[in-house]
Amino acid sequence: MSAWILFLTVFVACAVEAVEALTIVLAAGTSRNWASALQGTLAAVVALAVAVAALGPAIGLIPLGALRLVVGALLLVFGLQWLRKAVLRGSGYKALHDEAESYQKEVAAARAAESGSRGVIGDWYAFTLSFKGVFLEGLEVAFIVVTFGNNQGNVPMAVLGAAAAILIVAGVGVAVRAPLARVPENTMKFAVGTMLTSFGIFWSAEGAGVSWPGSDTALLGLVPAVALLALAYTALLGRTTGGPANPVIKPGTAPVEGSAR
Numbered sequence: 001m002s003a004w005i006l007f008l009t010v011f012v013a014c015a016v017e018a019v020e021a022l023t024i025v026l027a028a029g030t031s032r033n034w035a036s037a038l039q040g041t042l043a044a045v046v047a048l049a050v051a052v053a054a055l056g057p058a059i060g061l062i063p064l065g066a067l068r069l070v071v072g073a074l075l076l077v078f079g080l081q082w083l084r085k086a087v088l089r090g091s092g093y094k095a096l097h098d099e100a101e102s103y104q105k106e107v108a109a110a111r112a113a114e115s116g117s118r119g120v121i122g123d124w125y126a127f128t129l130s131f132k133g134v135f136l137e138g139l140e141v142a143f144i145v146v147t148f149g150n151n152q153g154n155v156p157m158a159v160l161g162a163a164a165a166i167l168i169v170a171g172v173g174v175a176v177r178a179p180l181a182r183v184p185e186n187t188m189k190f191a192v193g194t195m196l197t198s199f200g201i202f203w204s205a206e207g208a209g210v211s212w213p214g215s216d217t218a219l220l221g222l223v224p225a226v227a228l229l230a231l232a233y234t235a236l237l238g239r240t241t242g243g244p245a246n247p248v249i250k251p252g253t254a255p256v257e258g259s260a261r
Contacts, residue, residue: 003157006148009199010161013144013192017137018169024133026173033123040130047131048138052146069207071147076200082193083230089186091237141166151203194230198223 029037088094121127145162149155202212202219212218 021137032126036123044134072204079196086190
């Protein structure tokens with residue numbers, strides 16, 4: 001895999017996680033207390049840094065074959081979950097993810113919660129909401145960076161892709177102080193699901209002793225094959241629901257009446 005493919009894969013995957021974390025922080029800040037929300041965000045970043053510093057080097061000590069087998073299996077599980085949701089949303093079986101709607105739900109829940117302070121933290125609810133959102137989404141970012149970086153022997157490029165995604169999403173969020181509802185998140189999730197599934201198949205097979213024709217260049221055929229299969233399932237399911245058989249339709253489009261959520 002070239003360095004730029006690694007960069008773009010990590011960038012897109014981490015951008016999705018950053019958008020979701022940003023939505024939670026914005027909800028906590030705008031509806032409760034910005035200082036406490038930012039304190040929670042900072043605490044989560046520190047906790048993530050400690051976790052990565054402790055676990056990152058340990059992963060690098062695992063033999064490459066075993067690492068690729070385990071990581072490939074995990075990526076395959078995560079990727080298929082993302083791809084399954086993208087197919088269901090694209091075919092009309094599941095409501096499309098709408099970041100603006102998620103933001104409004106978080107705001108409503110935050111406003112309904114009781115107020116309370118603890119020590120230097122003025123609003124404990126805003127702090128914990130931001131901490132949990134950033135920490136959980138950050139764990140996924142850390143997993144993507146560490147696994148992709150170690151497997152390809154280029155951790156700095158993986159870190160660069162993640163950092164670029166986080167800085168861009170955070171910068172736009174700070175500038176507009178609103179959820180990034182116009183970001184084609186469903187399209188990005190379809191793309192990320194395709195990439196994670198493809199790399200999961202590739203690495204788990206390599207870890208099990210399979211030699212791919214052309215080595216890493218086999219991904220150039222594997223990724224489109226997975227994408228086409230997912231699109232075919234989307235089209236097939238779309239015919240049974242009469243819904244939009246297209247995973248790249250715009251966020252916020254109403255789901256098919258009576259479809260499963």
